[in-house]
Amino acid sequence: MPVWDADQYLKYQRERTQPAIDLAARVRLEAPRRIVDVGCGPGNSTAVLSRRWPQAELSGLDSSAEMLETARESQPAVHWFQVDISSWEPETKYDLIFSNAVLQWVPDHEAIFPRLMSFLVPGGALAVQLPMHYDSPLHYLVKEVSERPEWSEQTAEARQALGSESRLFYYDLLAPQSSELELWETEYIHIMENVEAILEWFRGTGLRPYLQALPDDRDRARFETELLERYRAAYPLQANGKVLFPFRRLFIVSYR
Numbered sequence: 548m549p550v551w552d553a554d555q556y557l558k559y560q561r562e563r564t565q566p567a568i569d570l571a572a573r574v575r576l577e578a579p580r581r582i583v584d585v586g587c588g589p590g591n592s593t594a595v596l597s598r599r600w601p602q603a604e605l606s607g608l609d610s611s612a613e614m615l616e617t618a619r620e621s622q623p624a625v626h627w628f629q630v631d632i633s634s635w636e637p638e639t640k641y642d643l644i645f646s647n648a649v650l651q652w653v654p655d656h657e658a659i660f661p662r663l664m665s666f667l668v669p670g671g672a673l674a675v676q677l678p679m680h681y682d683s684p685l686h687y688l689v690k691e692v693s694e695r696p697e698w699s700e701q702t703a704e705a706r707q708a709l710g711s712e713s714r715l716f717y718y719d720l721l722a723p724q725s726s727e728l729e730l731w732e733t734e735y736i737h738i739m740e741n742v743e744a745i746l747e748w749f750r751g752t753g754l755r756p757y758l759q760a761l762p763d764d765r766d767r768a769r770f771e772t773e774l775l776e777r778y779r780a781a782y783p784l785q786a787n788g789k790v791l792f793p794f795r796r797l798f799i800v801s802y803r
Contacts, residue, residue, distance in 0.1 A: 562735070562737050563648070563751075566733070566735070566796050566798075567591070567595045569798070570674050570800070571596060571645070571674070573729065573798070573800055574800055575672075576642060576643055576671075576672055578600070579603050579642030581606075581641045581643075582596055582604070582641065582642060583608060583637070583641050583644055583645070584605070584607040584608070584645050584646070585649060585663070586608070586646055586647070586648075586649025586650070587618055588609060588611070588649070590607060590617065590619075592647040593618065596643075596645060597622065600643075603643075606626040608628050608635065610629065610630065610631050611629075615628075632649070633653055633659065640667055640668045640671070641671060642667070642668055642670075643671060643672050645675075646673075646675045647676045648676055648678055648796075650675060650677060651678055651710060652709065654710070656711065656712055656720070660673070660675075660717070660721060664724050664801065667803040669803055670803060671802070671803050672800055672802050672803070673800070674799070674800045675798070675800075676797070677711045677796065677797045677799075678796055679711065679732060679797045681709075681710075681711075683794070683795070684777070684778065684781035685753070685778075688774060688777045691777070692770060692774045693705065693706055693770075695773075698770060701760050702756075702760045705757045709753055714732065714797055717799055721799070721801045725801045725802055727801075727802045728799075728801050728802070729800045730797070730798065731797075732797050733795070733796055733798065734796075735795075736792070737792040737793075737794060738791060739789065739791075741784075741788070741789075742779050742790055744790070744792075745778055745790065746778060754774075
């Protein structure tokens with residue numbers, strides 16, 4: 548996992564939080580007693596859950612101490628704790644396990660999704676949102692740049708940092724364990740000020756493993772310059788100078 552920067556991540560807080568709002572709105576639990584936000588980051592998605600179910604006992608977990616520090620400052624009433632999702636073993640079960648744009652960083656979805664389902668009470672829900680942008684220029688161009696000879700070896704691990712499966716995979720995996728299962732995809736069209744804004748967005752998430760793999764600021768600047776030139780060709784300016792930035796996401800709500 549990369550080292551996270553809450554301030555960088557929250558530069559596009561509204562855009563990053565909207566999918567959490569949309570996911571929470573589709574969860575058909577009237578009064579869940581215990582809720583955990585898995586991979587809560589700086590707490591923006593946890594705040595959505597707090598507004599949706601204000602009477603619930605709310606927790607947020609993350610592997611990043613930096614993210615949790617920001618979350619605690621903004622919402623001191625929530626129970627925050629640091630743990631690796633892959634090894635997490637809760638002592639009690641939850642009515643709702645919520646995860647907004649996190650599990651793409653966790654390997655072996657064939658194992659992790661059933662594990663999370665097992666942490667639910669009967670009738671509880673697992674609600675997950677995953678980015679599905681891997682065939683978009685945002686993702687394939689950074690891989691393309693990283694495979695240049697001067698960076699390929701250093702960034703090999705970064706190219707494996709993110710990933711998710713198809714909606715068919717998640718349906719087949721979760722249907723046998725679910726009393727009800729919903730899946731849908733949404734492509735958000737973000738209106739960006741310029742192409743540089745897309746690069747700035749990506750610095751807060753998927754670009755971080757690549758930049759952190761490079762040895763110094765000079766190489767990082769060269770890498771970003773090369774990537775930005777390719778983004779200029781992939782994301783043309785509109786008539787008013789803005790840029791349309793499509794971003795597809797997969798949503799899953801599985802009831803135990």
